[in-house]
Amino acid sequence: MRLEQLLKGLEFRLLRGEDNTEIRDIKYDSRRVEKGDAFICIRGEKDEGSRYIPQAFKRGAAAVVLEKGCPMGELPEKITAVEVESARRAMALMSAEYFGHPAGRLKLIGITGTKGKTTTAYILRNILMKSGKKTGLMGTVEIIAGDEAFSSVNTTPESYDIHRYLKKMADKGCAYAVMEVSSQGIKMERTGGMNFDYGVFTNLSPDHIGPGEHSSFREYAECKRKFFRSCATGVFNADDERSGFVSGGSSCGKVFFSLKGKGDINGEDIRLFTDGGALAAEFDLRGLAEFRARINMPGTFSVYNSLGAAGVCILEGVDEEHIKEGLETAEVRGRSEMIPVPGCLGAVIDYAHNEVSVRSILKTLREYGPERIIAVFGCGGNRPAMRREAMGEAVGELADLSIVTCDNPRFEALEEINRDIIRGLRKKGADYRQIDDRREAIEYAVAHAGAGDLIAVLGKGHENYMEIQGKRQIFSDKETLERIAESGGNLSES
Incomplete structure (x- = not known):
C-alpha cells in the first residue's frame, strides 16, 4: 500500500x-x-x-x-x-x-467508566452470543475474535492493534464488537476516528490521576465526556452524580438506566442471596422492557452493570428470554469471582485495586451478612503513595481482618509500599497482619477463616503474574485458592 x-x-x-x-x-x-x-x-x-x-x-x-x-x-x-x-x-x-476499515463491518459497542467496564462488557457479549449474534470482545482481561483469544496488555490497545483485532473479528464472522474504552485510550487517540453504534457509561469517580495518567479529575472526566461524541447512542447510569456532565457533551441519542426510578430502564425489587456457594442477585427490569432477571454475581453494582448491558441489547431488539439467559450465565474471570474454600463461606477474587473499587466490593460482600470479612490485598509499585494510604483506610474500615501483602511492586521496594498501606490501616485502628509472600498471605487467610467468614482476595483478579523489578513471575490468586480447596484446606498439602 x-x-x-x-x-x-x-x-x-x-x-x-x-x-x-x-x-x-x-x-x-x-x-x-x-x-x-x-x-x-x-x-x-x-x-x-x-x-x-x-x-x-x-x-x-x-x-x-x-x-x-x-x-x-x-x-x-x-x-x-x-x-x-x-x-x-x-x-x-x-x-x-x-486494515481496510474493519470497524465499518461491525456494530461497535464501547463501554467507559471508572468501574464496571469489564463486567458490563462480558455480560453484554454473553447476551448477544446467546441470541445468536457472534460478538468479539476487547478489554482488560483478553481479546476474543471468533474462536481465538489473545492476552491483553492495555484495557484499550494501541490503535494499530485495535484495527488489527477488529479485522480478525470481522473475518471470523463477528457481527458485533464490544470494547472497553479507557480514559487513557481516549486521551491517547487509540479510538481516534472510530464511530461507535453504542456507548455505555457505568460511573465516574476520581482515579488515574497522576504522572503518566491524567493531570486532574477534570481532564479525566472530560475524556469520558469526549467519548460520546463518537457514539450514535449513549446508555448512561442516571444514578451517577456526573451522568449529566458526561452525557451533556454530545448530540448522541440518550437512554438512561437507574435503580432509583430515574431511567428509561430501571431495576427494582432487588434481592441479594446465596445459591450453591454463589453470591447472586435478582431484580425486576422495568421500562423499555419488563421482566424479572437474575445475575450470578454479587451486589447492587452487578445489577447496575446488568442494566447497562441489557439496555444496549433491548435497543438492538434482543428478546427477553435471551437477555435473561445471557444475564444468568455470564461469567467474568477475576471480577467478583467466587472460589469455594473449605471451612468458610468461600473466597472472592476481585481486580479491585483502588479505594473506590475496594470500598465497592467490600460493601457488597457485607450485604450478604458474613460473620467476618478477611481481606488479602496489596498495592502496585510506581503509583502515587496517597492511593495506597487511601486503600489501607478503605480496607481497614470495611474488613474485619486485613492481610497486607505483595501486588506487583514493579521497581519499588515492597516495604515502602506496605508502609504506606499500613499508615492507612492504623488510621482506622484496623486488625491487620503483614505477610509479604502473597501465597502465604492467602494461606493464612484460609487457615484463620471461620465457617461464617468470607475471604476477599483483592487487586490482581484475572492476572496470572507478579511483576517484580521488570520481570513477570508466574502467580495466580485463583490457582492458589484452588490448590488449597483441592487439598481440603490442608495447607501442608497445597
Whole structure:
C-alpha cells in the first residue's frame, strides 16, 4: 500500500522523499520495524520519540511519520518523512486505512467508566452470543475474535492493534464488537476516528490521576465526556452524580438506566442471596422492557452493570428470554469471582485495586451478612503513595481482618509500599497482619477463616503474574485458592 493512501483524510506536510512510497506495514515500536515499514514516531511523556528514529531506519523503515515540532535529525537520503499535527491521531487513521476499515463491518459497542467496564462488557457479549449474534470482545482481561483469544496488555490497545483485532473479528464472522474504552485510550487517540453504534457509561469517580495518567479529575472526566461524541447512542447510569456532565457533551441519542426510578430502564425489587456457594442477585427490569432477571454475581453494582448491558441489547431488539439467559450465565474471570474454600463461606477474587473499587466490593460482600470479612490485598509499585494510604483506610474500615501483602511492586521496594498501606490501616485502628509472600498471605487467610467468614482476595483478579523489578513471575490468586480447596484446606498439602 502506498503512503499517500495510508495518509488519506489526514492533513500532512511532506518533509522529504515521495508520498507514493510503497509501505509494507505500520509500526509504532522501533524494535519491531522491518524493511519497508512506516514508523510512527510517537511523542512520549518524557521524550520526543525522535531518538528511536535511527533504530527504525537501521532496521529498514521506508518512511517516518513525525509529530509537528519533533526533531527529525539526520536521515538517509532515500527516506521519506512526513509531518502531522498528532502522531497518535495519524496512527489511528492510518491503521484503519491499512486494515481496510474493519470497524465499518461491525456494530461497535464501547463501554467507559471508572468501574464496571469489564463486567458490563462480558455480560453484554454473553447476551448477544446467546441470541445468536457472534460478538468479539476487547478489554482488560483478553481479546476474543471468533474462536481465538489473545492476552491483553492495555484495557484499550494501541490503535494499530485495535484495527488489527477488529479485522480478525470481522473475518471470523463477528457481527458485533464490544470494547472497553479507557480514559487513557481516549486521551491517547487509540479510538481516534472510530464511530461507535453504542456507548455505555457505568460511573465516574476520581482515579488515574497522576504522572503518566491524567493531570486532574477534570481532564479525566472530560475524556469520558469526549467519548460520546463518537457514539450514535449513549446508555448512561442516571444514578451517577456526573451522568449529566458526561452525557451533556454530545448530540448522541440518550437512554438512561437507574435503580432509583430515574431511567428509561430501571431495576427494582432487588434481592441479594446465596445459591450453591454463589453470591447472586435478582431484580425486576422495568421500562423499555419488563421482566424479572437474575445475575450470578454479587451486589447492587452487578445489577447496575446488568442494566447497562441489557439496555444496549433491548435497543438492538434482543428478546427477553435471551437477555435473561445471557444475564444468568455470564461469567467474568477475576471480577467478583467466587472460589469455594473449605471451612468458610468461600473466597472472592476481585481486580479491585483502588479505594473506590475496594470500598465497592467490600460493601457488597457485607450485604450478604458474613460473620467476618478477611481481606488479602496489596498495592502496585510506581503509583502515587496517597492511593495506597487511601486503600489501607478503605480496607481497614470495611474488613474485619486485613492481610497486607505483595501486588506487583514493579521497581519499588515492597516495604515502602506496605508502609504506606499500613499508615492507612492504623488510621482506622484496623486488625491487620503483614505477610509479604502473597501465597502465604492467602494461606493464612484460609487457615484463620471461620465457617461464617468470607475471604476477599483483592487487586490482581484475572492476572496470572507478579511483576517484580521488570520481570513477570508466574502467580495466580485463583490457582492458589484452588490448590488449597483441592487439598481440603490442608495447607501442608497445597
